[in-house]
Amino acid sequence: MVRWHAHWLWLVVLAGGGWVAWEHHGSASASSPRLPVTSEREVTCVYLARVNHLPPEARALDIWIPLAKSAAEQRILQRDVRAPIPYTVAQEPDYGNEILHATLEPPIPEHLEITIEYRAQLIGADAARAEAPPTPEELHRHLEASGLVIIDEEVRARARRATAGQLTPLAQARGLYDHVRGSMAYDKTVPGWGRGDTRRACRLGTGNCTDFHSLFISMARAQSLPARFKIGVVIPQERPSGVIAGYHCWAEFYVNGRGWMPVDASEAWKHPELADYYFGARDPNRFLISVGRDLRLVPRQQGEPVNIFFAPYVEVDGQPFLDVGVEVRFEDLKQGRAA
Incomplete structure (x- = not known):
């Protein structure tokens, strides 16, 4: 209404x-x-x-x-x-x-x-609200290419290499996440970053959080693993108030029986010692503004x-x-x- x-x-x-x-x-x-x-x-x-x-x-x-x-x-x-x-x-x-x-x-x-x-x-994570399971139509939407989140032969080839030998959806998602961390660099010196352009991410291997997670989502969907985009801000822990420096985004993938699981490949690239945490952690510092692209x-x-x-x-x-x-x-x- x-x-x-x-x-x-x-x-x-x-x-x-x-x-x-x-x-x-x-x-x-x-x-x-x-x-x-x-x-x-x-x-x-x-x-x-x-x-x-x-x-x-x-x-x-x-x-x-x-x-x-x-x-x-x-x-x-x-x-x-x-x-x-x-x-x-x-x-x-x-x-x-x-x-x-x-x-x-x-x-x-x-x-x-x-x-x-x-x-x-x-x-x-220990207090997260349970979400209603997605409908078949919703899952289908999260498997399709959309706008700059493309699925082409380059994306499919990367996804196959990243998931080789991985038999479960969770293990495949971890392979995709590790591939993004290993193939991308957080770098905003080359114009064009921040649009979430998967083709650019494959070609240059640089960008910000939007570009990291566009590549992850494209590869996940190429492997028939539903994935979606989320954007908001990160609320600082070290100070009680102030201006937040800018937006932050992350991705989620869907596993039957476990629901939507978040990944933050760009923060894991910055802090490789926290790679296990940023794979699946529902960080209590994130404030969500919107879901989806296009x-x-x-x-x-x-x-x-x-x-x-x-x-x-x-x-x-x-x-x-x-x-x-x-x-x-x-x-x-x-x-x-x-x-």
């Missing part, structure tokens, strides 16, 4: 620039080699979105923003939206993401700011499917508009770590 809301603007200061350049640089918790010492944390997380330099001659603006929801790794205890315009909230059909949508007509403001504040419990939004956007849905997606007069900024702040309410 679509719900209508109307609130007033909460003024915030945001970093400018497009979202593509705003990504995970390694927050304190992600870059630290020590393991989490708690199975649950309670935090506030404030997602600040801004659309900049809107053209005054625009006739219509549409904005879609991903809304975090309760999932296996988190419970959303409270969600408050502050916006200067009416908006709707709906669920997209493919991955179940909740989406805020708003439409503006003239006069179009030069800038637009929307704030979403969450209070959430982040859940570790999303059809609600209402449907006029442009192509959205490759990665972390920052707002905006269309001006039916054309994608890229001058958007995002900042995420957090506060640890329980200081959920050992003294």
Whole structure:
């Protein structure tokens, strides 16, 4: 059901620039080699979105923003939206993401700011919520190539080599994970990183978390192992509050009888001593924003499917508009770590 809301603007200061350049640089918790010492944390997380330099001659603006929801790794205890315009909230059909949508007509403001504040419990492995088993249609979706997550002969050959001699889905997934860690380097010096382009990952062997996990998902699907993409942020352990450096993403694969199992190959590349942990660990420092790639939004956007849905997606007069900024702040309410 679509719900209508109307609130007033909460003024915030945001970093400018497009979202593509705003990504995970390694927050304190992600870059630290020590393991989490708690199975649950309670935090506030404030997602600040801004659309900049809107053209005054625009006739219509549409904005879609991903809304975090309760999932296996988190419970959303409270969600408050502050916006200067009416908006709707709906669920997209493919991955179940909740989406805020708003439409503006003239006069179009030069800038637009929307704030979403969450209070959430982040859940570790021993307290993770059980998920309903995926439907056959959902599993089929997680086996198909999609957009930049391709399945070609190069991907199939890599997947065969990585899983040679592995007889169970779990062992095959570990072979794929180890292949990604061994064949990729976390390197953002070559343009094109961060789009989750499997072909580029195969060709260059470099990129960020998005590229690592696109390669993993492509190879998993080539081996008939359902796999999906998740994106959000990592909440630092070492400080009680502040700005989070950028997004982070991970992948999950599905095994009958065990459900969805997470992998974080890019963090394992940075910290090889934690490779066993990042294969299967439901890290209580992750805050999930959205699931999936190539999303059809609600209402449907006029442009192509959205490759990665972390920052707002905006269309001006039916054309994608890229001058958007995002900042995420957090506060640890329980200081959920050992003294």
